[in-house]
Amino acid sequence: xxxxxxxxxxxxxxxxxxxxxxxxxxxxxxxxxxxxxxxxxxxxxxxxxxxxxxxxxxxxxxxxxxxxxxxxxxxxxxxxxxxxxxxxxxxxxxxxxxxxxxxxxxxxxxxxxxxxxxxxxxxxxxxxxxxxxxxxxxxxxxxxxxxxxxxxxxxxxxxxxxxxxxxx
Amino acid sequence: xxxxxxxxxxxxxxxxxxxxxxxxxxxxxxxxxxxxxxxxxxxxxxxxxxxxxxxxxxxxxxxxxxxxxxxxxxxxxxxxxxxxxxxxxxxxxxxxxxxxxxxxxxxxxxxxxxxxxxxxxxxxxxxxxxxxxxxxxxxxxxxxxxxxxxxxxxxxxxxxxxxxxxxxxxxxxxxxxxxxxxxxxxxxxxxxxxxxxxxxxxxxxxxxxxxxxxxxxxxxxxxxxxxxxxxxxxxxxxxxxxxxxxxxxxxxxxxxxxxxxxxxxxxxxxxxxxxxxxxxxxxxxxxxx
Numbered sequence: 001x002x003x004x005x006x007x008x009x010x011x012x013x014x015x016x017x018x019x020x021x022x023x024x025x026x027x028x029x030x031x032x033x034x035x036x037x038x039x040x041x042x043x044x045x046x047x048x049x050x051x052x053x054x055x056x057x058x059x060x061x062x063x064x065x066x067x068x069x070x071x072x073x074x075x076x077x078x079x080x081x082x083x084x085x086x087x088x089x090x091x092x093x094x095x096x097x098x099x100x101x102x103x104x105x106x107x108x109x110x111x112x113x114x115x116x117x118x119x120x121x122x123x124x125x126x127x128x129x130x131x132x133x134x135x136x137x138x139x140x141x142x143x144x145x146x147x148x149x150x151x152x153x154x155x156x157x158x159x160x161x162x163x164x165x166x167x168x
Numbered sequence: 169x170x171x172x173x174x175x176x177x178x179x180x181x182x183x184x185x186x187x188x189x190x191x192x193x194x195x196x197x198x199x200x201x202x203x204x205x206x207x208x209x210x211x212x213x214x215x216x217x218x219x220x221x222x223x224x225x226x227x228x229x230x231x232x233x234x235x236x237x238x239x240x241x242x243x244x245x246x247x248x249x250x251x252x253x254x255x256x257x258x259x260x261x262x263x264x265x266x267x268x269x270x271x272x273x274x275x276x277x278x279x280x281x282x283x284x285x286x287x288x289x290x291x292x293x294x295x296x297x298x299x300x301x302x303x304x305x306x307x308x309x310x311x312x313x314x315x316x317x318x319x320x321x322x323x324x325x326x327x328x329x330x331x332x333x334x335x336x337x338x339x340x341x342x343x344x345x346x347x348x349x350x351x352x353x354x355x356x357x358x359x360x361x362x363x364x365x366x367x368x369x370x371x372x373x374x375x376x377x378x379x380x381x382x383x384x385x386x387x388x389x390x391x392x393x394x395x396x397x398x399x400x401x402x403x404x405x406x407x408x409x410x411x412x413x414x415x416x417x418x419x420x421x422x423x424x425x426x427x428x429x430x431x432x433x434x435x436x437x438x439x440x441x442x443x444x445x446x447x448x449x450x451x452x453x454x455x456x457x
């Protein structure tokens with residue numbers, strides 16, 4: 001019955017701290033976090049690759065934990081903190097993980113890079129000096145369609161060295 | 169891809185969650201990790217009118233040993249299991265399965281109980297629970313009930329759970345002091361479903377097999393308990409001959425089908441090899457192959 005359908009509340013106001021900034025918007029319950037970030041907030045650094053929870057290109061940090069933003073609803077992020085690739089850089093200063101990906105050529109087309117860097121950031125926070133195996137294991141939910149994995153692993157090692165040097 | 173419209177609820181108590189489920193008369197779904205449900209909704213294979221997000225509920229995060237068994241609460245993530253020392257040793261089949269569920273990012277959100285409720289025929293946890301022995305605790309409008317895992321799966325994506333019920337936890341039965349197991353999984357790539365998976369659990373009694381638990385993933389309409397193989401092992405010494413026989417019986421019980429992951433014959437062969445390897449690992453007192 002259509003009148004019942006209309007009674008349903010299918011939108012919600014969400015307040016999310018994105019890259020340190022409080023953002024509020026009224027969204028449809030069914031809006032995915034990835035679309036909230038890209039379309040509602042205009043943060044297009046989060047890439048949608050497969051849209052089927054497989055490739056990890058859309059990875060963001062939700063309260064510091066890597067999640068696939070194509071498989072989380074924006075309403076689930078209400079009251080929580082999200083970090084996207086735009087949040088890595090501090091002013092004009094690239095994050096060490098970004099510098100490392102640039103210096104080690106840890107990207108080819110660059111499409112998977114935001115997801116890779118965010119997953120790597122979470123890894124290094126937990127394990128500041130990972131082995132090759134640990135890096136590959138941690139990044140195994142992120143696919144690089146260019147298959148540029150060698151340099152991605154090198155970049156994560158390089159970032160670990162940089163972060164250790166900075167005492168972070 | 170956009171799911172169909174739904175009403176979102178984020179209750180803070182279980183009673184409230186149950187009330188919302190009841191009110192929607194089977195048209196609401198429970199959202200825990202969402203790593204199976206959301207993809208289904210995006211494909212519109214599922215279009216619930218309401219989602220009841222249980223992530224804000226207290227007391228569903230328990231992962232603890234109790235009475236020789238193990239309690240895994242509805243909000244315990246795969247990742248927590250992967251890192252838990254509690255799962256090693258006697259619960260080796262769980263320890264071996266946790267790190268091979270999907271991929272690391274999915275494991276951050278996905279839950280063990282959610283995976284059971286989803287009942288994907290290729291889900292790994294179903295086989296693990298059938299092998300080790302477990303009971304599902306469900307709360308509904310009529311109170312709490314315990315569903316033995318042997319009665320829980322009714323077919324692909326179908327369980328004994330009522331649409332107005334929520335799994336609050338899964339309880340692993342006390343496997344006894346001298347027990348162990350492992351999970352072996354063949355997947356084409358990280359994150360893919362199992363081509364074949366084999367869950368092996370053995371509870372020893374005085375050096376012989378007290379109870380054997382063997383279940384297979386990916387070779388049936390739901391996780392498949394290899395009963396004939398289990399029975400063949402009970403009371404026997406876990407020697408080479410017993411292992412070979414059990415592996416053959418397990419493979420024969422597989423209802424494998426040809427698909428993109430391999431032919432039925434290939435899958436049956438893998439099932440036999442995995443059961444053999446898993447049992448050998450158990451006989452050598454190791455939890456991993």
